[in-house]
Amino acid sequence: MTFHLENLTVRHLAAKRDAAPALHGLDLVVAPGEQLALIGPSGAGKTTLLATLACAHRPDTGSFTVFGQDPWSLSQAARHRLRARLFLAPQAPPLPPRQRVVTSVLAARLPHMNLWQAFASLVKPGDPDAAHAALSRFGLGDKLYARVDRLSGGERQRCALARLLLSTSEAFLVDEPISALDPALARHTLGTLQQEAASRNASLVCSLHQVEMARAHFPRLVGLRAGRIMFDAPREQVTDAMIAALYENENVQPHPGHPHESPDRIAVGACF
Numbered sequence: 504m505t506f507h508l509e510n511l512t513v514r515h516l517a518a519k520r521d522a523a524p525a526l527h528g529l530d531l532v533v534a535p536g537e538q539l540a541l542i543g544p545s546g547a548g549k550t551t552l553l554a555t556l557a558c559a560h561r562p563d564t565g566s567f568t569v570f571g572q573d574p575w576s577l578s579q580a581a582r583h584r585l586r587a588r589l590f591l592a593p594q595a596p597p598l599p600p601r602q603r604v605v606t607s608v609l610a611a612r613l614p615h616m617n618l619w620q621a622f623a624s625l626v627k628p629g630d631p632d633a634a635h636a637a638l639s640r641f642g643l644g645d646k647l648y649a650r651v652d653r654l655s656g657g658e659r660q661r662c663a664l665a666r667l668l669l670s671t672s673e674a675f676l677v678d679e680p681i682s683a684l685d686p687a688l689a690r691h692t693l694g695t696l697q698q699e700a701a702s703r704n705a706s707l708v709c710s711l712h713q714v715e716m717a718r719a720h721f722p723r724l725v726g727l728r729a730g731r732i733m734f735d736a737p738r739e740q741v742t743d744a745m746i747a748a749l750y751e752n753e754n755v756q757p758h759p760g761h762p763h764e765s766p767d768r769i770a771v772g773a774c775f
């Protein structure tokens with residue numbers, strides 16, 4: 504199995520001692536090549552679960568294995584090697600702003616370079632053709648030599664995903680990859696991720712706020728709410744009622760304006 508979680512509880516280090524854990528008693532098994540979408544309201548624990556799978560959060564209790572190994576019983580060096588088999592794509596990728604896109608994408612190969620090769624690749628990109636091919640699959644072939652800080656939010660997200668194509672990872676953990684994309688690009692991006700995962704039999708765990716996209720694209724849906732798994736089922740078995748229960752009472756109430764702030768006053772204030 505790629506991931507095996509039993510009764511896993513995870514608490515953020517920065518959380519108050521009496522705060523509820525971010526994840527409670529989770530049971531989850533993900534096989535090689537399996538593709539699943541994590542859905543659930545804001546704060547449900549999707550990002551925490553992805554980071555836990557990526558061995559970035561140490562669970563409080565329960566059992567957790569990645570490729571059959573408990574990462575937290577390994578030495579730091581062994582855990583680092585295990586992590587190199589996983590690719591975590593965060594929602595806001597921390598790409599160095601002044602770097603060229605080509606250098607940023609080729610950084611996916613740094614774990615396999617010695618110090619000298621790594622330094623040389625920062626000065627002169629080693630394999631721009633590979634970076635170009637990866638970017639092209641996300642529709643960004645023309646951005647090869649652009650600076651990262653001149654990309655739009657959606658382009659930056661896809662630039663980070665292009666790194667995934669150059670990695671040798673066996674599991675992809677992707678946090679809201681389409682949050683900044685229009686519907687056509689979103690479909691294309693999910694399709695590319697899924698194709699890549701299928702071609703290397705990698706597991707794909709992807710968090711999404713777009714429930715209909717999750718239902719349309721992923722064979723298995725895991726619904727998280729308040730840190731607990733509400734359902735884990737093939738998409739055919741996920742009903743509208745289950746989705747409604749997952750998001751129940753999550754509608755945000757509009758913020759009441761101050762009584763003296765008429766829209767006119769706010770608009771005038773905005774002009775000055």
Ligand SMILES: Nc1ncnc2c1ncn2[C@@H]1O[C@H](COP(=O)(O)OP(=O)(O)OP(=O)(O)O)[C@@H](O)[C@H]1O
Binds near residue numbers: 518548551
């Ligand atoms: N670094 C942190 N320190 C303390 N608590 C945190 C931290 N990060 C997240 N949390 C808390 O953990 C819980 C789960 O957060 P998480 O970011 O995993 O949710 P999410 O489902 O990914 O939300 P969203 O859809 O808004 O991204 C929330 O209650 C959140 O406030």
